[in-house]
Amino acid sequence: MAAKILVCDDEPHIVHVVAAKLRGAGFEVLTAADGQEGLELAREAHPDLIFTDYQMPSLSGLELCARLRADPATRDIPAVMLSARGFSIVDEDLTHTNIRKVLPKPFSPREVLAIARELLEGAAAGAR
Template sequence: MADTGKATILVCDDEPHIVHVVAAKLRNAGFEVETASDGQEALQRAKARRPDLIISDFQMPNMSGLELAARLRAEPALRDVPIVMLTARGFALEPAELASTGIRCVMAKPFSPREVLAAARKLLDAVSATAMEN
């Protein structure tokens, strides 16, 4: 299991209630949480303090979640940060988009905060396991 005492998760969504609910669930599980209200702010926060995982909405003003993922991928220090993308129900990303952007998981809204927590733990566990192998 991931060392939640040290893992930092950046939550980015333009809907304050979603940020609040997801951040609260993650904090209650022992994660450190940073928040952003759009892709530009998330990119700035990620550059200032590299997160272990990013949970981002797809549709946001100023910079979409997909553009955020592409910009993160272009940054050498951030290119391997796993991303969970939150999307409107029925919206699907192409496999090529997922592969080229570092998006490891797509979750449709509405979602359960418990599902987001489970996805975060699973991805952080996978990153930890890969790091231990190398």
């Protein structure tokens, strides 16, 4: 069964590019246009990995990850933060969330795919 990945970003072209690359590699992809929708989808669908933008309306990516970490049902879902230049994430934020990597924008779709494979393979190895 293909791993399920949630892509959460308020920029439609980012969602399209990331989702297309992941789908092309055989992953099942869910998409959300903001943090609140991403939170609801994550709780409902329990993805194996989340790519989320940092700055979004209604709920930032950091708030999304903190809420997921606080919920026993979603606390172990790893996340990758997509961050525009000028936005920095401090180490303290990483320790209180499920963020495993920070990927600065602009990024290559190949980087997204490599990170997805790395994190999902690491999770599979840890589950054995």
